[in-house]
Amino acid sequence: MYFPFSSKNLIFELEEINSTRRIVLPKLETDLNVLSYNLFLYPREDIYFGFWKEKERAEFLGKSKFIKNQDIIVLGRAFDTNARNTLLNNLNLEYPDQTEVIGKTKYGWDQTLGDFRQQINNGGIVILSKWPIQEKIQYIFKNHGCGNDTLYNKGFAYVKIKKENQIIHIVGTDTQSEDSACSDLGVNARTDQLIEIKKFIDSKRISNKEIVLIAGSLNVNKSNQFEYKNMLNILEVNEPNYAGIHFTWDTQKNKIAAYNNVYYSWNRTSNYGEYIFVSKNHFQLPVWQNLAYDPISPTTWKRENGYTSYEFSDHFPVYGFIYADSSTPTKSGHRRKYDQVSLIAKYTGKAVQVDHNRPDGWLKADGTAEEKGTEFTKFNLLQEYDPDSDTFCMLGGRVRVESSQYLNYFWTWWLRGGAGNYAYYPKFDDGSKLLEMIIIRQGCLEDESLVVFKDFDTFWKYYYFLAVWETGSWKDYIYLWYTNAQPNSYFIVKLNTLPERDWSKDLIYR
Incomplete structure (x- = not known):
């Protein structure tokens, strides 16, 4: 009784x-797990972002481990119908209660509020729950924003969930994104939308004995203290305890974010804009934490132009939870064995490095001892024919060599006239497809392995070996030149053996 x-x-x-x-x-005080993830699943009709193999990424995401064992999941920018259905079907067994995507139809919702527009793209928000959803409302922002956002019925999904004996209310949203087409990069529209969220929550007159969460891409950069504090004040939410990676949109780590940043000449800096907040005015948990995490797909995917990647999205997800436990990630999920590899010219002992001032500058084997520890002397290796995104045994064969400093810039050689003909440089999204690495002692590529590279000269129709030029004004530049490996063709591989950052000290354990 x-x-x-x-x-x-x-x-x-x-x-x-x-x-x-x-x-x-x-x-509930010891068990509430929420995941928020901006998926970057745009429809093919979107001329800017609709060509990133949405269905394949959704397929891999639905089978991933990091998305399991949550109570509630808020998915954002799940615009593409086929990709979204693929993902939701794969997650249906663990998360049987799911909303429709907002902004598509009024069917399946208890209420539709705000300014729902017909014959426009959906708003991309879906909420999944392990527990019964008792009420679901879609709200389309009255301020439709600016720039590319105006093409979508953006807003939020509200659900009321019963977990055992506790009621949880959650608002999942994706507010106005930063957009150069907006006069103020979207700040005013975003602020108006935050106010709409708060007014809706107030209108629900929710008991202070029940939890209220606000989750999703709020698109307010945490490092912008003025806008960040303003967001906390408008929503009347507590600042969580933060842990994990530093950014949820990272142009130095995430390949899709880096690609778009260059391709569209955004020149934006990395930012943190994904949150899971707890309302101050309702049930208070003993502690609340947000952990930003950076998983990669164990299987690579490939665009029509041959571009190969292992990113799930251009954003990284955020976990919200009370206490950390043994299952909580404490290190990056993005690090690969053959990322940030150094190549030391055996003949001179100097490191191969990219130009410090421009991403497509010439490659040179002139890195000093001081420069060997910088990102300019680091490269990411990937064998595009191998579907394993993080193999622990890379063998000889064709290889894509990417600058760690300038993501999506791949090794290739110049043939447009001048003394630079056949010299190597990193080119955006267009590396040599026939570059091969030969491991001298065969077997797996390991720290201190000795390697040579050869590539196919498409003009003379013959394979040549790479070598470090020894004299003159092009000394230390890397050329495709010899029919046989020369003493200056050999490179010593140095794997990245630095310990990963451990953020367990930032977490609160029970």
């Missing part, structure tokens, strides 16, 4: 067993 009892913001039950009563604390 149970008697409900409440004190301040905590809910208790008095359990009567053999005429003896004891207080039973709600289980």
Whole structure:
């Protein structure tokens, strides 16, 4: 027999067993897990972003481990119908209660509020739950924003969920993104949309005995203290304890973000804009944490032009939870064995490096001892024919060599006249497809392995070996030149053996 009892913001039950009563604390205080993820799944009709193998990425995402064992998942920018359905079907067994995507139809919702527009793209937000959804409302922002966002019915999904004996309310959203087509990069539209969210929550008159969460791409950069503090004040939410990676949109780590940043000449800096907040005005958890994480797909995918990647999205997800435990990530999920590899010219002992001032400058084997530790002397190796995105045994064969400093810039050689003919440089999204690495002692590529490279000369129709030029004004430049490997053709491989950053000290454990 149970008697409900409440004190301040905590809910208790008095359990009567053999005429003896004891207080039973709600289980939720030690167990609530939420994931928010901006998926970057645009429809093919979108001329800017609709060509990133949406269905394949959704397929791999639905089978991934990091998306499992959550109570609630908020998905953003799940615009593409085929990709979205693929993902939701794969997740249906663990998360059987799912909303429709907002902005597509009024069918399947208890209410549709705001300014729903017909014959326009959906708003991309879907909420998935392990627990029964008791109420679901879609709200389309009255301020439709600016730039590319105006093409979509953006807003938020609200759901009321019952987990055991606790009611959880969650608003999942994707507000106005930063857009150069907006006069103020979208700040005013975003602020108006945050106010719309808060007014809706107030209108629900939710009991202070129930949890209220606001999750999604709020698109306010945490490092912009003025706008960040303004967001917290408007929404009346607590600042969570932050852990994990530094950015949720990272042009130095995420290949899709880096690609778009260059391709569209955005020149934006990395930022943190994904959050899972707890309302100040409702049930208060003992602690609340946000952990930004950077998973990669274990299987690569390939665009029509041959571009190969292992990113799930251009954004990284955020976990929201109370206490950390043994399953909580404490290190990056993005690091690969053959990322940030150094190549030391055996003949001179100097490191191969990219130009410090321009991403497509010439490659030179002139890196000093001081420069050997910089990103300019680091390269990411990938064998595009191998579907394993993080192989632990790379063998000899064709290889894509990417600058760690300038993502999506791949090794290739010049043949447009001048003394630079056959000299190597990193080219954006257009590396040599026939570059081969030969491991001298065969077997797996390991730290201190000795290698040579050869490539196919498409003009003379013959394979030649790469070598470091020894004299003159082109000394230390790397050329495609010899029919046989020369003493200056050999490179010593140095794998990245630096320990990964461990953020366990930033987490709060029970």
